[in-house]
Amino acid sequence: MKTVIAENLVKTYNKGKVKALDGLSLDVEEGTVLSVLGPNGAGKTTTVRILATLLSPDSGRASVGGIDVIAHPEKVREVIGLSGQYAAVDETLTGWDNLVMFGRLYHLNKNAAVKRADELLEQFSLTESAKRPIKTYSGGMRRRLDLAASLIVKPKVLFLDEPTTGLDPRGRQEMWGVIEDLVKGGVTLLLTTQYLEEADQLADDIIVIDHGKVIAHGTSDALKKEVGGERLEVVVEQSSIPKTLEIVSRVSGNQATLDEGLRRISAPVSTGSMALMEVLRSMDSEGIHALDVGLKRPSLDDVFMSLTGHAAEVEEVTK
Amino acid sequence: MNAIKDSLIITKRQLLQLARVPEVLIFSTIQPVMFVLLFRYVFGGSIETGQPGGYVQLLMPGIFVQTVAFTLAATASGLAEDMKKGLIDRFRSLPISRSALIVGRTLGDSLLNIVVLAVMGMAGYLVGWRPTSGLLKVALAFLFLLFFGYALSWVGIYIGLSARDARVVQNVSFLVTFPLTFLSNAFAPTTGMPRPLQYVAEWNPVSTMVAACRQLFGLENQFGATAGSFPSENPLTMSFIYMGLIMVVFVPLSVKKYKNASN
Numbered sequence: 001m002k003t004v005i006a007e008n009l010v011k012t013y014n015k016g017k018v019k020a021l022d023g024l025s026l027d028v029e030e031g032t033v034l035s036v037l038g039p040n041g042a043g044k045t046t047t048v049r050i051l052a053t054l055l056s057p058d059s060g061r062a063s064v065g066g067i068d069v070i071a072h073p074e075k076v077r078e079v080i081g082l083s084g085q086y087a088a089v090d091e092t093l094t095g096w097d098n099l100v101m102f103g104r105l106y107h108l109n110k111n112a113a114v115k116r117a118d119e120l121l122e123q124f125s126l127t128e129s130a131k132r133p134i135k136t137y138s139g140g141m142r143r144r145l146d147l148a149a150s151l152i153v154k155p156k157v158l159f160l161d162e163p164t165t166g167l168d169p170r171g172r173q174e175m176w177g178v179i180e181d182l183v184k185g186g187v188t189l190l191l192t193t194q195y196l197e198e199a200d201q202l203a204d205d206i207i208v209i210d211h212g213k214v215i216a217h218g219t220s221d222a223l224k225k226e227v228g229g230e231r232l233e234v235v236v237e238q239s240s241i242p243k244t245l246e247i248v249s250r251v252s253g254n255q256a257t258l259d260e261g262l263r264r265i266s267a268p269v270s271t272g273s274m275a276l277m278e279v280l281r282s283m284d285s286e287g288i289h290a291l292d293v294g295l296k297r298p299s300l301d302d303v304f305m306s307l308t309g310h311a312a313e314v315e316e317v318t319k
Numbered sequence: 320m321n322a323i324k325d326s327l328i329i330t331k332r333q334l335l336q337l338a339r340v341p342e343v344l345i346f347s348t349i350q351p352v353m354f355v356l357l358f359r360y361v362f363g364g365s366i367e368t369g370q371p372g373g374y375v376q377l378l379m380p381g382i383f384v385q386t387v388a389f390t391l392a393a394t395a396s397g398l399a400e401d402m403k404k405g406l407i408d409r410f411r412s413l414p415i416s417r418s419a420l421i422v423g424r425t426l427g428d429s430l431l432n433i434v435v436l437a438v439m440g441m442a443g444y445l446v447g448w449r450p451t452s453g454l455l456k457v458a459l460a461f462l463f464l465l466f467f468g469y470a471l472s473w474v475g476i477y478i479g480l481s482a483r484d485a486r487v488v489q490n491v492s493f494l495v496t497f498p499l500t501f502l503s504n505a506f507a508p509t510t511g512m513p514r515p516l517q518y519v520a521e522w523n524p525v526s527t528m529v530a531a532c533r534q535l536f537g538l539e540n541q542f543g544a545t546a547g548s549f550p551s552e553n554p555l556t557m558s559f560i561y562m563g564l565i566m567v568v569f570v571p572l573s574v575k576k577y578k579n580a581s582n
C-alpha cells in the first residue's frame with residue numbers, strides 16, 4: 001500500500017513569481033523510507049510542508065495514510081510526525097517541559113505525558129540535560145529533542161526535513177542511528193536531504209528533485225548506475241589533451257568529457273582501479289605525463305551533472 | 320472541550336516561561352510602577368486639576384489604561400518570536416484545534432495583566448491613590464481594564480502574524496500604541512490641544528476607557544472631556560462598543576491569518 005502519495009503538486013510563491021513546485025509527484029510504500037534529494041531551493045521543504053498540511057498547493061493532490069491532505073488536514077495531523085528543517089521547540093523551556101507540553105497537546109493525561117517524556121529523553125540520550133533550558137543545548141541535542149517531540153504518539157508517517165544538516169560528523173552518525181531504529185520500528189518515513197550519502201545510508205527509494213520537479217527516481221544503486229558509478233579523472237598538459245581524451249574514452253567505454261580550464265579529462269568507469277591502471281599504462285606508452293589522476297565517487301553534483309547536464313545551482317539561503 | 324484544554328496548555332506554557340525567566344515578569348511590572356512614580360512626582364506638581372486628592376486620582380486610571388494597551392505589543396512580539404523559531408509550524412502540525420495557540424496566548428497575556436495591574440494598584444495606593452466608589456465598582460473597573468487588554472491582544476496577534484520580522488513587530492506595535500495613549504486624556508486634559516486634535520482625542524478608545532475607569536473609581540470631574548460629545552458623555556458605552564468592534568474585526572482576521580500562517 002502507498003502510504004504517502006503526491007500527484008502533480010504545483011506551488012508558487014510571491015503571486016506566481018517563484019515556482020517552488022512544478023508538477024511534483026511521489027509516493028512512499030508503507031513501512032519504507034523515501035529520500036527526497038535536492039540542492040538548496042529545489043522544493044524539499046515546500047513538499048514536506050504540503051504533505052504535513054502546513055501549506056496548500058496551488059494544484060495537484062496529496063494523501064497521507066489514505067487521507068486527503070487538503071480535504072481532511074485535521075485527520076492527517078493525527079497520523080503524522082514532523083520534524084522541520086530548523087528545530088522547533090520552545091527555547092526558554094527545558095527539554096522535559098517541551099516534551100510534557102507536546103504530550104499534553106497530543107491529549108495524553110498528565111501522568112502519561114510525563115512517562116512518555118522520560119522515555120523519549122532516555123531513548124535520545126537526553127536524560128542528563130532534561131532539566132536544562134533548550135537554549136543551552138548543542139545543535140545535535142536540539143535536533144534530537146525536536147525529533148523526540150514528533151514521536152510522542154508513535155506516528156504512522158514521519159516527515160524529516162534535512163535532519164542532519166548542520167550537524168558535525170558524529171552528530172550525523174548518531175542521528176542516522178536514531179533514524180534507523182525508528183525505521184526498524186515500522187514507521188513510514190519521508191526524509192529530505194542534500195547528501196547522496198545520507199540517502200544511500202537510509203533510504204529504500206530515492207527521488208532527485210530540482211526546480212520543483214522530479215528528475216530521477218530509483219534505488220540508490222540504480223541512481224549510481226545512472227550516474228555511472230565512479231569517475232576517472234586525469235589532468236594533463238595542454239598538448240596531451242587530444243590523445244588523453246582518446247585513451248580515457250577507449251578504456252572507460254564512455255565519451256570522456258573535458259574541463260578546459262582545469263585541463264581535466266573525466267569519464268564514468270565501471271571497473272574502478274583496473275581502469276585507472278589501464279589508463280596510466282596507455283598514457284605511459286604514449287609518453288604522456290599525468291599531472292594528477294584519481295577516482296571519484298559519485299556525489300550529488302555528479303547526479304545533477306549526469307541528469308540535467310548542469311551543476312546544481314546552490315542558492316544561498318538566509319536564515 | 321478539547322479546544323479549551325489545548326488553549327489552556329498553551330497558556331500554561333507561557334506561565335512556565337515566566338517561571339523559567341522571572342526577569343520578564345519583574346521588568347513588565349517595574350516599568351508601569353516607574354511610570355506611576357514619574358508622573359506622580361515629576362508632572363504631578365505642575366498639573367493643576369482642582370481634583371480633591373490631587374493629580375494622582377486622575378493619573379492612575381490613565382496609567383492603568385496605558386499599561387493594558389501595551390498588551391498589544393507583548394502579544395505581538397511573543398507570537399512573532401514563535402513564528403521566527405518555527406514553533407508555529409510545529410503547533411500547526413499537531414492534532415489540536417487550530418486556534419488553540421492564539422487563544423492560549425491571549426489568555427496568557429491577560430493573566431500577566433492581572434499581576435501587573437495588582438502591583439500597579441498597590442503602588443498607586445502607596446502614593447496616595449484612593450478610589451472612592453466602593454469595592455464592587457473598583458473590581459468592575461479592573462475587569463473592564465482586563466477586557467480592554469484582551470481585545471487589544473487580538474490586534475497584537477494579527478500584527479505578530481503579519482510582520483515578517485520580530486523587530487518590525489516591536490516598531491509597528493509602538494507606532495500603534497504610543498499615539499493612542501498620548502493623544503488622549505490619559506495624562507493631561509485634552510482642552511489644551513489644538514481644536515482638531517481634541518476631536519481625535521475625544522473619540523480615541525483610550526480616552527473613553529480612561530474616562531470610564533475614572534467614573535468607575537468615583538471621580539466627578541470628567542478630566543479632559545470637551546463639552547457634549549457622545550464619547551465624553553457616555554464613555555462606558557463607547558468603550559464597550561470599541562472593544563466589541565476590535566474583537567469582531569480582529570478575531571476572525573487573526574484566526575484566518577493563523578490558518579494560512581507563512582503561506
Ligand SMILES: Nc1ncnc2c1ncn2[C@@H]1O[C@H](COP(=O)(O)OP(=O)(O)OP(=O)(O)O)[C@@H](O)[C@H]1O
Pocket residue numbers: 013014018019020038039040041042043044045046047085194317581582
Ligand atoms: N515563503 C516563501 N516566499 C517566497 N519564496 C519562497 C518561500 N518559501 C520558499 N520559497 C522559494 O521556493 C523555492 C523552493 O523552496 P524550498 O524551501 O522548498 O526549497 P528547499 O529544497 O527546502 O531548499 P533548502 O535546501 O534551502 O532548504 C525556493 O526558490 C525558495 O526561494
Ligand SMILES: [Mg+2]
Pocket residue numbers: 044045046085161
Ligand atoms: Mg528546505
